[in-house]
């Protein structure tokens with residue numbers, strides 16, 4: 462397994478549509494393993510393929526030590542609403558309140574290419590919606606009001622101090638110290 466660089470806000474791949482995975486083969490499983498390793502090192506709870514520069518429709522999630530792989534996920538049903546603060550590994554240290562469905566019913570393929578369905582509430586439901594958005598080129602800041610979105614982007618640019626790089630390299634030790642506050646997806 463290897464740690465992958467994470468693409469950050471401004472990288473075009475984060476805005477692109479992913480492509481359907483035709484067959485969950487060893488190459489896709491290697492990507493899944495690398496994504497888990499990268500997500501854990503970055504102290505995230507979710508990571509989608511475009512965030513590591515890939516265009517496969519694949520995301521990984523781990524909430525309370527329960528890992529989920531979703532390949533070609535689709536939301537079949539949404540119910541209710543919930544609002545909570547969200548962050549993203551591709552926009553580190555930026556957070557904002559996002560309205561999401563309270564409950565989702567999702568279908569996807571697992572790491573063996575087997576179809577499964579999942580009913581989720583609360584944080585898992587939020588995380589599924591956030592990651593599935595990534596697979597369609599959407600980011601959580603898109604849901605913020607205009608002023609809050611502008612404030613988030615300007616804070617992000619300030620934190621970057623003129624750095625124009627489109628990826629960040631995850632160093633497990635460094636990141637573990639940095640992120641003590643919130644969960645990023």
Ligand code: NI
Pocket residue numbers: 548549550551591595645646
């Ligand atoms: Ni994210």
